[in-house]
Amino acid sequence: DVKVTQSSRYLVKRTGEKVFLECVQDMDHENMFWYRQDPGLGLRLIYFSYDVKMKEKGDIPEGYSVSREKKERFSLILESASTNQTSMYLCASSLSGGWGDTQYFGPGTRLTVL
Amino acid sequence: KNEVEQSPQNLTAQEGEFITINCSYSVGISALHWLQQHPGGGIVSLFMLSSGKKKHGRLIATINIQEKHSSLHITASHPRDSAVYICGRSRLTFGEGTQLTVNP
Numbered sequence: 001d002v003k004v005t006q007s008s009r010y011l012v013k014r015t016g017e018k019v020f021l022e023c024v025q026d027m028d029h030e031n032m033f034w035y036r037q038d039p040g041l042g043l044r045l046i047y048f049s050y051d052v053k054m055k056e057k058g059d060i061p062e063g064y065s066v067s068r069e070k071k072e073r074f075s076l077i078l079e080s081a082s083t084n085q086t087s088m089y090l091c092a093s094s095l096s097g098g099w100g101d102t103q104y105f106g107p108g109t110r111l112t113v114l
Numbered sequence: 115k116n117e118v119e120q121s122p123q124n125l126t127a128q129e130g131e132f133i134t135i136n137c138s139y140s141v142g143i144s145a146l147h148w149l150q151q152h153p154g155g156g157i158v159s160l161f162m163l164s165s166g167k168k169k170h171g172r173l174i175a176t177i178n179i180q181e182k183h184s185s186l187h188i189t190a191s192h193p194r195d196s197a198v199y200i201c202g203r204s205r206l207t208f209g210e211g212t213q214l215t216v217n218p
Contacts, residue, residue: 040210042116042211045205103205104159105157
């Protein structure tokens, strides 16, 4: 079974802190994604990566950056956390660049910024 | 206006009923995805389709490319089907989800 893990299920940070959210997949997938999910807005794509060191902006990249130094790991970085970044963050991966590939999701990190 | 619209937003059914959730999108797609999210947040990918129909157990997904519309059907619904169902365009843009509650 494909496993996508995220470093924390719950995280509380203060405004202005730099926050790292880690995502690891164990099936040699090429594509990895970071989404946030908010009530009334649904899932929104922040960034995705289709290869090591490659990244593409999604719909809402402002205030975020990403890092993919190794194939299995995709990190989301909040450079200076703000209260409007309080959300559920979901990581996902898929095998290759074909948009028909099954996407596997991690359990999510619920981030609260105070 | 969201590129992907779902209806209804909330749906309550009795066990055994046939359920339909609709998804309309406004721009072209390479694939449309249906996801299921259970209480607690875990998301599972149910279907990806770019044409026709797919079936998995009691779940059936259809898509009409010309009309830019997809439907997810659940036959013989069960309380364990209670979840949020989300459709997405090529994994880039998603609807807000449909909260389904199936009562015993």
